[in-house]
Amino acid sequence: MAVKGKDRIRAKLHDGDTLIRILLAHPMHTGRGxxxxxxxxxAKFIQDIRLWRNEIExxxxxxxxxxxxxxxxxxxLQGGVVGDKIKLRWVDNTGGKGAAETTVQ
Structure with missing residues (x-):
């Protein structure tokens, strides 16, 4: 079950390393509101976020x-080159999932 919303991911080389910025669209309810x-x-909150660079977690x-x-x-992340593929996947406590990917610029 995918959560509606647009996750954003950017990856850029910075001083020879890869800088990754992620903005996830998720309500993150604690169960107490x-x-x-x-x-x-x-309660509905992200439990697990995983990131891969060129198919390596x-x-x-x-x-x-x-x-x-x-x-x-x-x-x-240490190192990296322009064109590396960055993939992101997350799962919340209700089974909701999200994904995003980009290439290093």
Whole structure:
């Protein structure tokens, strides 16, 4: 089940390393918030983020309820060249999934 929204990813060479910036479109509900009727909003948050460079997994991030809505992450990987393919996939606690990919510029 994909979550509606547009995840954004950018990758750029910076001083010989690869700088990756990610903005994920996700509501990140903790399970403690209430709607306008005073009912609890069920928990829905990203649990796992994985990143690949040229089909090799280079990063795994575990998130929880303390992560903000529409989270932004920035990572720096050693090395890289223009044209490297960067792929991102995430999964939330309800089975929702998202993906994005780009090439290093």
């Amino acid at each position: 209430e709607n306008t009727e005073g009912e609890l909003i069920p 280079v990063l795994t991030v575990k998130c929880g309820t303390a992560t903000s809505r529409n989270p932004f992450f920035a990572f720096q």
